[in-house]
Amino acid sequence: MAEPYVIKMPQLSDTMTEGVLVSWEKQPGDRVERGDVVATIETDKAIMDVEVFRSGFLAGPLAAVDSVVPVGEAIGYLTDTPQGSVDSPGMVTADSAKSTDSRARAAVEAEAESASVPAPAASAAPAENAYPIKMPQLSDTMTEGVLVSWEKQLGDRVERGDIVATVETDKAIMDVEVFRSGFLSGPMLSVDSVVPVGEAMAWLVDSADKVQREAKRALASATGGAANRSVGTPAPTPAPTPATAPVVTPAEPAPAVPSDGSIRPAPRPRGAKATPYARLLAGSRGLSLDGLRGSGPDGVIVAADVSAQTAAASNVAAAAVAVPGDGRPMTAIEKSISQAMTASLTIPVFHVTMHIRPEALQRAAKAEGVSFTVALAKAVSEALLRQPRINAAYQHPDRIVEGRPHDIGIAATTEDGSLVVPVLRDLANKDLKTLQEEWTPLLERARKRRLSPADYQHPTFTISNMGMYGVSQFDAIVTPGTAAILAVAATGPDGMPVTISADHRVVNGADAAAFLKDLKALVEAPQSWLGASGPAIPEGNYDVQVLVIGAGPGGEDCARELAENGIRVAMVNHAPLPGGECLWRGCIPSKAWRAAADRIRDRVHDAAMGIQLGEPHLDWQQLEQHRRSIVQTRGEMALKTDQGMKIQVLEGHARFTGPHSVDIEGRDARTLTFAACVIAAGAPAFVPPIPGAKEALAAGAAVTSDTVWDLTAPPKRLCIIGAGAIGMEMAQMFHDFGAEVTVLEALPRPVAEMEAELAEQLMRALAKNSPRLQVFTDVQVKDISGEAGNLQIRYGKGQETQVVAADLLLIATGKRPDTSGLALERAGVRLGERGAIAVDTRGQTSVPHIYAVGDVVGGYMLAHTAAQQGRVAAANLLGHRATYEARKDCGVTFTRPQVAFVGLTTEQAKAAGLDVVEVKVPMSIDAKAMMTGETDGLIKMVAERQSHRIVGVHFLTDHADTLVGEAVMMVSAELTLEQVATAIHPHPTQTELFGEMARRLLSRLRRSARAKA
């Protein structure tokens, strides 16, 4: 093999065009044999192994983990000699690598954990092709675990993803999951065995008759002592020193550590390198190398660094007095605490105490519906913002890490009385409600000792509250990696004693005192940072307590919420019936048309299924009667409901005359005074200054989304300016009604708010399924001339000009608030961008008693957005703190296939500073879509890499309007991939795709995390 052999991204299904590189199973320079699995990749269906057809040495450049590689492109190379990297990879060609389904080939998850720790066989495999279920390494510091329970019995059939056992690590009890199916076989270790990481605990065999039913063997019981540990446990060998190991001259002779295998090396440090001997030395002292700064070449951690870090601790350990009697071994958690506390003896600590009155914060916490713990943690975070050094940490040698997020560990007691410290993350950027939502399940897991590493690792500050035990005063021990800990004792006559213990290398006495002073001010006057609570409707002699201007979804939902809570509300609207644009000119009438267009469009699928119903024919008069009766009926129903709820409904146009008064013109003309006001005036269609546009509108040759409802017949040739949601919906509906439709769009893609890949696929789907519809993007309309039935619309790029001939022009260039008729200046309400009223997330304007919601404030101009903002404004007026969260909002564009979204795209999430990953599934592989002939499009799910929280789901598919509902719950409730992966979805439905995507992404994250470790 003179030329390097290219390992290409294989095509593993008809629909696969690209794959995600999930993990490298071999390293550059590794000898690879024919049939070896070198990498795993994620296709549009599953995670699969990449196997090679020939032997050689793996060489780079390797595709990066998590990169998306088109089918057929190189992901790596094989060479004859171990050369690490090929010089001119572009020059060579070869066959694609082969991949086999991961279900058939993947080993149990625990197997791959042992990259840094050799996996000695605790017992012989029961049969050929048996797979060991090994003690996984579940935390950075874990070197062994206690087998707590078997969740499956010998001989049980086990499926991929099943939990077979639970193990206790040094921090918590965790599940052991398997990643292949089979039958659980012996030899099986017995409960309470202490099992080194990488050791087999049991086996999986491929048939029931191969199950070995050997009695459970004890390896070393948790209570049996370390001396027993060698039973059946071959000694692990420390990792060999690589040939390229840096040459190190230690500052002091490296201490001797037995190299007979009796010491297990510490895990490799995260984001750094350590010599094997440094790891062995750290392992002998039970230390983690994370965060330790190396003094070797290129920052490699050497033995001298470990010695320096632990000098004081080892002195203390050496001075330990022999205690008579036969002690029991510590549990894993006790041992971990003991080691951390011993290490903390190297920290020069001082203590400062202050008394704080907690009552105001207790009241505020109650009013906000959160626990005192959460409110106190948030107050601490506010104080840390003012005194950031308290949140820093010492880094050996002689460095200080600053600017960390506020990840606060809060000491909690488990059900069995142990101590754990779950970490509430990023407090500075979260409100109280969010923090409480995160704390409640975290505390529950902590009590049951079921924390995952992400739940407890790397706090930047700690709070220990022993006040509930009546402790009058105490100080706590600073844990390495933090600079301070706050001890909170029981409130006495002088208040609640809080003591800060701080690392003097990072924090000086004045910092600590200033921190406590700030904390005292924050706890004793929480309104200074929480905002005022209590009703925000001013007292006074007004005609009504709240006036709502506008009766669309924003105004109506707000008025109903207020009335429901006993507030005297008037709602003024310049139309006889409520409903606003949504009911009369927007959502409802357009979807009535869409429903008719769907009936026509779906006939194509009838034929494909062998049903012959003939050519559909549209009766426009009948459709219009249907549409009008829907909106009229709903308008009347809404009015009855509003009046029944005792809302004073007025018809007319309201204009401010001062901060507490309006003049109303129209049927219910009057002057009205109000204590508070909510402006929900909507936004009309925006017409850009295109030459001829005004004239065409005046002559009835052009319409907007406000006037399209007066058509006496659908046009035969329709031109639409604007490929936004309204433009695209109208374009395809009129296409389905029989028109030739041309859409002209200035931006490079349609539906600008839509995810880029989905937009591209929508264009492809339209080209395929809407033959009389043409969309030209990236073009400018130059002018409009002619009359109804004979219009010319000139458009083009730069100098080049084309002409569209049409019977009718629809100008769908968006909506823009127009507040000129409201005389806002008389009330003092300020505008923000593009004529929208400026508001905060509660809906409050520049005038504290005046709120604004819906289209008039800009942002997403959608009915449910307006309604939510209306309810948020009402809640704030009632004295509850509520905010509108745009990052959890959603929307549907009713084209075919439909476009829908909830939450953030990957691009938006990254721009917001989130570390996210996405997974997608094409509809072409979905059984239900095949049955109905609706295979166009895809679904994408976006989740945070660390927390696994789902932050967005994006759809291009038929029935997205229904499917998005489940995704809305995921994003609004901040569900994790695990929760969605384990939820049971009915079959055969498209909701199953959510579970599949979540499981696939989880699997990828697990594998790539292991590959990066």
Ligand SMILES: Cc1cc2nc3c(=O)[nH]c(=O)nc-3n(C[C@H](O)[C@H](O)[C@H](O)COP(=O)(O)OP(=O)(O)OC[C@H]3O[C@@H](n4cnc5c(N)ncnc54)[C@H](O)[C@@H]3O)c2cc1C
């Ligand atoms: C064709 C089309 C299709 C749409 N489809 C959807 C969809 O499928 N889904 C979706 O979520 N959204 C859709 N929308 C958008 C949706 O209609 C709006 O986002 C929503 O109606 C905004 O609600 P709102 O309460 O802010 O304002 P509006 O519904 O516009 O209500 C404002 C009301 O205030 C009144 N008003 C204004 N000024 C005064 C004043 N000074 N005095 C008295 N009354 C006043 C107006 O007459 C109006 O009745 C669509 C819009 C269009 C045009």
